[in-house]
Amino acid sequence: MKSKIFLYLFVFAALIVLYQFVSANNMQKSLNANVEKLNTEITGLKDSLQQTQLKILDMQYFSLENNDDALAYYDHLNLKDPVRYIEDKLLETNEKKGNNPLVPYDGMESDFKINKIKVLNHKWLLADFSDGKYWGDLVIKYELKDDLGVDFTLMDHLLYTRSN
Known part of the structure; x- marks a missing residue:
């Protein structure tokens, strides 16, 4: 009976560890996707900023x-x-x-x-x-x-x- 309780506790602990591992893995994938999305947006904003700066320089040409x-x-x-x-x-x-x-x-x-x-x-x-x-x-x-x-x-x- 005592060995069955330890077996059940071991299986229960293993399930908890497995759940934590899968949950952390999913969280990591989600964070990586968010980082990639933000990097893409930053690149787009840098391009937009550069275009705006060029427009400003062009507008200031005759001044x-x-x-x-x-x-x-x-x-x-x-x-x-x-x-x-x-x-x-x-x-x-x-x-x-x-x-x-x-x-x-x-x-x-x-x-x-x-x-x-x-x-x-x-x-x-x-x-x-x-x-x-x-x-x-x-x-x-x-x-x-x-x-x-x-x-x-x-x-x-x-x-x-x-x-x-």
């Missing part, structure tokens, strides 16, 4: 901030951020009552004002204008003088028409 030759044009002025300075001067033209003087159109819903600016180099910039409903783009030539005055000259313009 004063990344054009050392154009920035050298302003070295003697000791401006910390010439792009911001030029943008601020252009936005000051919005402060006049009525349409912005650089926008060659009369506002239809309200006055046309310049919204967004992209300084391309030491001579040109692009600007977006809107009256809240209608919008357009401007190509502006500018000159930053030694006395830090800025002259703006409209080169070309475009007003988008709405097609309903």
